[in-house]
Amino acid sequence: MSDPRTPLLHVEHLCKEFPVESGIIASRMSSKKVHAVNDVSFDIYPGETFGLVGESGCGKSTTGRCIMRLIDPTSGLVEFEGRDVGKMGRRELKQLRRDMQFIFQDPYASLNPRMTIGEIVSEPLIIHRIMPNREERLAFVRELLDVVGLNPEHINRYPHEFSGGQRQRVGIARAFALRPKLIICDEPVSALDVSIQAQVLNLLTDLQREYGTAYLFIAHDLSVVQHISDHVAVMYLGSMMEYSDWKTLYDEPHHPYTQSLLSAVPVPDPDIQRSRRRIILRGDPPSPIDPPSGCLFHTRCPIARPHCSEEVPALDRVAPGHFCSCHFAEPDPIKDSSVKL
Amino acid sequence: MFGFGRKGETGDWVDLKSQPVPEGRHLLEVDDLKMFFHTQDGVVKAVNGVSYTLDRGETLGVVGESGSGKSVTSLTIMGLIDMPPGRIEGGDVLYRGRSLLAMSEEEMEHIRGNDIAMIFQDPMTSLNPVYTIGRQLSEGMMLHLGYNRQQALQRSVELLRMVGIPNAEQRVKGYPHELSGGMRQRVMIAMALACDPDILIADEPTTALDVTIQAQIIELMQEMQEKNGNAIIMITHDLGVVADIADKIMVMYAGQPVEFGTADEIFYSPIHPYTWGLTRSIPDPIMDEKKPLTPIKGNPPSLVSTALGCAFAPRCPYATDRCRSERPPTHVTGTGHYARCHFAHDAAFVAANAPATSRTKGRPERVAEAVTRHAEGGEAS
Numbered sequence: 001m002s003d004p005r006t007p008l009l010h011v012e013h014l015c016k017e018f019p020v021e022s023g024i025i026a027s028r029m030s031s032k033k034v035h036a037v038n039d040v041s042f043d044i045y046p047g048e049t050f051g052l053v054g055e056s057g058c059g060k061s062t063t064g065r066c067i068m069r070l071i072d073p074t075s076g077l078v079e080f081e082g083r084d085v086g087k088m089g090r091r092e093l094k095q096l097r098r099d100m101q102f103i104f105q106d107p108y109a110s111l112n113p114r115m116t117i118g119e120i121v122s123e124p125l126i127i128h129r130i131m132p133n134r135e136e137r138l139a140f141v142r143e144l145l146d147v148v149g150l151n152p153e154h155i156n157r158y159p160h161e162f163s164g165g166q167r168q169r170v171g172i173a174r175a176f177a178l179r180p181k182l183i184i185c186d187e188p189v190s191a192l193d194v195s196i197q198a199q200v201l202n203l204l205t206d207l208q209r210e211y212g213t214a215y216l217f218i219a220h221d222l223s224v225v226q227h228i229s230d231h232v233a234v235m236y237l238g239s240m241m242e243y244s245d246w247k248t249l250y251d252e253p254h255h256p257y258t259q260s261l262l263s264a265v266p267v268p269d270p271d272i273q274r275s276r277r278r279i280i281l282r283g284d285p286p287s288p289i290d291p292p293s294g295c296l297f298h299t300r301c302p303i304a305r306p307h308c309s310e311e312v313p314a315l316d317r318v319a320p321g322h323f324c325s326c327h328f329a330e331p332d333p334i335k336d337s338s339v340k341l
Numbered sequence: 342m343f344g345f346g347r348k349g350e351t352g353d354w355v356d357l358k359s360q361p362v363p364e365g366r367h368l369l370e371v372d373d374l375k376m377f378f379h380t381q382d383g384v385v386k387a388v389n390g391v392s393y394t395l396d397r398g399e400t401l402g403v404v405g406e407s408g409s410g411k412s413v414t415s416l417t418i419m420g421l422i423d424m425p426p427g428r429i430e431g432g433d434v435l436y437r438g439r440s441l442l443a444m445s446e447e448e449m450e451h452i453r454g455n456d457i458a459m460i461f462q463d464p465m466t467s468l469n470p471v472y473t474i475g476r477q478l479s480e481g482m483m484l485h486l487g488y489n490r491q492q493a494l495q496r497s498v499e500l501l502r503m504v505g506i507p508n509a510e511q512r513v514k515g516y517p518h519e520l521s522g523g524m525r526q527r528v529m530i531a532m533a534l535a536c537d538p539d540i541l542i543a544d545e546p547t548t549a550l551d552v553t554i555q556a557q558i559i560e561l562m563q564e565m566q567e568k569n570g571n572a573i574i575m576i577t578h579d580l581g582v583v584a585d586i587a588d589k590i591m592v593m594y595a596g597q598p599v600e601f602g603t604a605d606e607i608f609y610s611p612i613h614p615y616t617w618g619l620t621r622s623i624p625d626p627i628m629d630e631k632k633p634l635t636p637i638k639g640n641p642p643s644l645v646s647t648a649l650g651c652a653f654a655p656r657c658p659y660a661t662d663r664c665r666s667e668r669p670p671t672h673v674t675g676t677g678h679y680a681r682c683h684f685a686h687d688a689a690f691v692a693a694n695a696p697a698t699s700r701t702k703g704r705p706e707r708v709a710e711a712v713t714r715h716a717e718g719g720e721a722s
Contacts, residue, residue: 055551163640164407193406194578198622198636205633220551227624227634264556266581268623269699270604273585280560281553284521 006082007043008214009067009182014040014076016062020289034288036062037073038238041315042231044182047208049215051229051246053222053261055285059238060218064184067216068100069093080182098128101175105187107167111159117170118155121145124177141177148173148203165196169203176207184216189224201228222265226250234258237288237296240315244322252331254324257297295327303328358456358539363438367394368572369418369540374432376417379425383645387413389596390432393589397539400566400573402583402604404619405593408641411576414593415542419459420449436539455485458533462545464525468517474501475513478532485536500531504561523554527561534565541566542574547582559586580619584608592616595642595652602678609698612672612691613680614657620696651682659684659694 016037037059044050052060066073069085078085080096088096101124104110111120121141124130131137142152148169159167168188175183185204189197205228208215219225225232226246233243234257242255253259260279267273281300286292292299298308308327315325362368376388388410395401405411416422418434418441434441441452453459461467469477478500479493488496494513501509504527517525526546533541543562547555563586566573575583583590583604590607592600592615600613611617618637625632639656651657654664664683672685684690 055553165640193641194580194619195406195622195637196640198634199638201624202633202636222552223624227631261552264552266555266559266579266584268580268584268608268620270584270608271699273581278556280556282557284523284554285551 005045007079008046008081009044009216010077010079010082011043011063011067012041012077012079014063014066014078015074016059016066016071017074032289035238035291036288037066040076040233040235040238040240042233042240042243044214044216046181046214047212048230049208049217049228051217051219051225051232052235053219053225053232054235055220057237057285057288058235059288060220060235061186062238063235064102064186064216064218068097068102068184070102094128098124098178099181101178101180101183103168103171103175103183103185103188106191107164107171108159108191110171111167113159116156116158117145117150117162117173120159120170121173121177124174128178130178141173144173144177145170147207148176149199163196165192165199168192168196168200172200172203172207176211176213179211180213182214182216184218186218187220188217190219190221197224204228222261234261237285237291239296240323240325241297242322242324243315244319248319248322252322254318254322254329254331255297255326256301256303256329260302295325297326356455357437357439357452358537360437366435366438368397368437369395370433370435371414371418372433372435374414374417374434375430376413376422376427377430378427380645385644386596387427387644388417391591391593391598392432393591393598393601395540395572395574395589397572398566398570399588400575400583400586402587402590403574403576403593404578404580404583404590406578406641408595408644409593410596410644411593412544413596415459415544415574415576419453419457419542420444420446421453451485454481454533454538455536456538457540457542458536458538459542459544460526460529460533460546462548464522464529464549465517467529468525470517473514473516474520474528478513478528478535481532481535496535497531500535501528504528504531504534504565505557506531522550523557526550526554526558530558530561530565534569534571537569538571540572540574542576544576545578546575548577548579555582562586580608580623592619596644597652597681599653599682600678600680603676606676606678609700610678611695612674612678612685613682614659614694615653616680617694617696618656620698659690 014037017033017035020032020034040063042050052063054060065071067078073086080100085096118138118141121144122137125137131140142155145152145155150166150169159170162170189200192200201224204215207213217225217228229246232246232249234241234255236257242249242253242258249258250262253262260281263277263279279302283300286299292309294309294311295313298304301308305328313325313327315323318324318329371391371393374388374391378385378387391414393401403411413422420441429442436456475494475497478497479490482488482493482496483490497513498509501512506512506524506527520528547558550558559582562573575587577583587604590602590604591598592607592613594615600607600611600616607616621635622637624634637656642652642655650665650667651669654660657664669681669683671679671681673679
């Protein structure tokens with residue numbers, strides 16, 4: 001996706017399959033596989049936010065894990081600053097993870113309950129031997145806690161003494177401790193209350209502005225992704241359906257799946273909610289073990305034609321910087337239709 | 342479970358559903374309900390003075406963040422709170438003029454499922470994994486309606502078909518794990534509607550589901566309401582979910598209803614700063630440029646603390662010394678719209694600080710115009 005700048009992260013034809021049968025022999029003999037991620041390509045530029053949206057099971061988290069090599073992709077290329085992540089050895093991977101950090105969804109499960117928040121936030125510094133001097137390190141951790149909006153005096157408290165939103169701030173402080181270039185945020189606000197969600201989103205935006213960190217923002221909530229992202233990719237059953245900058249995607253969604261996702265988001269405004277056109281998809285997403293032939297979305301698509309079940313549509317360019325994988329894609333400005341009565 | 346020996350037999354119990362609502366009463370009246378939990382750490386005031394009324398065909402949206410007491414309120418109505426540690430400290434719940442709080446456990450068994458049914462957030466944990474779907478659906482009908490197993494199973498198939506489950510004849514023999522989350526929630530709705538209850542309480546019914554499935558479930562609940570005429574209490578943290586289905590909305594904070602009104606009043610002329618804060622925290626779905634969100638500062642309060650003043654004062658940007666020291670009275674407008682805030686009666690304060698809505702912004706203008714046209718047309722005819 002042409003852009004004169006050098007991407008920080010380059011992902012090309014990324015695929016990840018999981019064997020369905022467990023056990024060494026059974027998993028190799030069986031041809032049944034879950035196609036969790038299927039031919040996903042995108043670039044993330046320094047200081048930008050790339051949003052990945054989709055319903056549960058669409059492979060968005062698996063994509064994030066493959067990029068960090070928490071799991072090994074089946075095929076495809078992941079390049080970080082021009083270096084192939086798949087070919088990295090132990091030492092290089094350690095360096096990579098200094099530049100690439102992770103923020104997890106569940107602020108309850110992602111913090112060790114037996115460590116104080118000071119220990120949690122300083123652990124990356126210890127692992128990467130950045131500040132060997134304990135006093136210096138603790139002073140830095142205090143500063144970090146202050147930056148993310150926690151009281152530095154609480155450095156010796158344990159995670160259970162904090163609320164969900166505060167714990168997520170601890171997770172953010174830990175991710176920022178190494179001043180990474182890219183942070184993979186996997187549903188960082190979906191476990192939080194609305195009022196707290198807004199606090200954390202603003203914090204992430206402020207930190208990005210200050211440190212120039214790029215984010216891969218994975219979420220199922222379209223309005224949150226729209227709010228924070230520069231570019232957005234919509235995934236369905238492991239494949240990318242549509243990709244563009246945030247404004248185009250929300251103003252002129254081409255793919256019928258994007259259109260239906262946008263129209264399904266409840267708008268907290270009865271006038272708009274009652275009057276706008278709604279596309280309610282029928283049925284459930286198909287199983288990724290046995291994905292539909294042709295276009296993956298054709299079983300639920302409101303505009304599907306016979307051809308859709310035969311040929312897989314390519315991710316074609318519909319406008320500069322706007323890609324869509326549909327045989328019959330047409331712009332359908334949901335926004336305009338939302339105000340038509 | 343089965344084999345209570347009560348099949349087909351309701352004793353001398355009069356089915357309240359068939360009784361008319363007494364003159365001047367509502368289907369459900371919750372009056373200053375207080376439910377406190379007595380724990381080692383102190384008294385948790387989970388529900389502290391909740392009041393509302395509900396009639397058949399109406400939908401009440403209960404909106405609040407986690408720990409605001411929205412679920413405990415409905416569990417109290419259903420008599421599902423363990424006492425102790427819970428204790429009702431005041432108020433009453435009247436269903437068709439009869440107090441639910443005064444009923445014996447045996448009487449409540451007739452109410453639960455038959456008159457008031459409930460669906461929960463997590464459809465996996467609320468279905469029993471070791472019983473077939475048909476058997477779980479039949480249970481309530483055999484208990485309340487006196488059906489035999491054959492009749493109940495037959496009705497189960499009809500119910501599953503009604504909530505849009507394909508292959509219903511096969512599904513009644515299946516188990517919950519064979520269904521997706523959305524399908525399980527459909528089974529829960531079928532089960533809740535099996536005895537044609539007056540009131541359906543839905544506690545975050547779509548929170549665990551994907552947006553496209555959420556839209557399906559909300560649509561289904563609306564369809565069922567149109568068909569059966571039941572009332573719905575929809576508990577949610579998402580203002581968007583109640584936008585098009587709620588007639589009335591109660592916003593809860595720290596165990597108290599801070600604002601109550603019709604959906605129009607809550608969305609277009611809210612008067613409580615917490616409601617404003619909630620609205621401002623949500624990313625604008627129709628935005629043209631990126632603007633930072635306006636979150637509510639701080640964290641939700643502990644329900645143990647016995648702060649003197651307004652519970653929202655520590656997080657309220659407009660709080661004064663009076664707010665911190667004096668409990669705000671309930672300000673009621675002429676239409677029954679109420680708010681617990683010292684400044685709710687101050688129209689100038691409200692006008693100056695309330696968030697802009699699509700109606701005040703004139704955006705989308707066409708909507709506002711059309712609504713006016715519609716209102717005028719409605720009055721003319």
